[in-house]
Amino acid sequence: MNEFFVRLSKIDRRYIFLLVAVSVIVPLLFPFHYPTRVTRHTQAVFDIVDQIPPVSNPILISFEYGPSTMPECHPMAYAILRHAFSRRVRVIGITLSADATGLGEQALSDVAREYGREYGKDYVYLGYKPGVSAVMLSIGEDIKKTFPRDFYGQPTSGIPMLTEVHNYSQIPLVIPLTGSQTATSWLIYAGARYHARVADGVTAVMASELYAFLQTKQLSGLLAGLKGAAEYERLVQQAGYTKNEGKATRGMDALSTMHLVIITFIILGNIGFFLSRRSAKKGERP
């Protein structure tokens, strides 16, 4: 028995990579629709967007992810935008990360086309602005002064949708979609300083750090990683706002299978570790 585990611990790690690849490819080709339970934090974000009256004050989505975190955050952007545009909830898009400039524009224009929403009336994209915390604070004073021109070079003072929007007071929800520390910066600068309602959509790496802010209600909701995106997609689909199954939902089978493979290896690795430690204590050769 000992020998089996010792041999397993010396296995060429490329076999493990191969097994992980198979555990991802097979469920994507032959999905078995593993059930996804919606957490209350995702439900909270959905409920807030669902309660915003159509054609009223806009929500603000800050796209802050690049290609490296795109598989987690991009489906979130599409799901939230589908929800908003299907209900005619207006959207202001901005980005605080240069990488995300094109991705934000792509998500907004794709979903706007899908639902026939008009630029300037239903949504606006203000593009990239460096400075992170300075930008967050500046929006609290005047969003049009922070972004004098939109992504396409038009003066923001002439955009109809922004006529009545001055600062966070007219923005019912701020949703940063990010894989970085800006998730907390929004809480500090927009939340604590200007009392804006903030709900984060973050990569899974960031999620565990943000639960503390959920407990103190500084964060109104949280979409955590691919699973958070899949949960939101499911809510949007269940409510009848879209018929399409989202990309995150399709990825959940692969995620669950891959997790099972990794858990199996962690258990086997630990058994091997304890057995070899016991052998070492007895003075046996492992």
Next chain:
Amino acid sequence: MIPMDTLWTWIAAFLTLAIFSFLYKDNPFYKFAEHLFVGVSAAYTLVIVYYNSFVPNLIVPLFREHNYWFIIPGLLGLLFFARFIPNLGYLILFPIAFTIGGYAGLSIGPGLQARLLKQLQGSMLHPADFADPGLLINKLIVLIGILGTMLYFYFSKEHKGVLKVATNIGIWFIMVGFGAAFGYTVMARASLLIGRVQFLLTDWLHLIR
């Protein structure tokens, strides 16, 4: 004539496979894709920052709107390059001092409020919590976790006796925190792989719709 979309999809697929080839072993395809990524990322960021920040925040107000106040931040920004001139290297201290001072001033107040005061408030027991047993249990766990973890980082007294018990409880909470963070990290990395495989199977090979 190959459509442009198809061409870009094939280029993206080739680069994805070139990066994955590192899992087998280091090779020239991986090196090529890696260097290309670094170069393209740097150039992309430079162009985006120039057109979205430098032009609207300095060039337009200064040269088109003739707002000459913008000379001051422009000059302050230029001083960052002073470090390349040996005799004038010290001038970089001015923009650094301005940046640090400004950010510290902007951050300390709201940072204390969000990270400390509100979090402390959330960890305190309120008379209303006693009405809901579930909430009370949750809040007690949070309180024990905070006290145990904080005591673990208290180094002015040797950890023995009652203090050792408390710090051991702290260690358990820290370990649970690490475990949760590790689990989420695995999920994040798995999601990245899934994203790329979805691209290969959907956009490139058209094996799934």
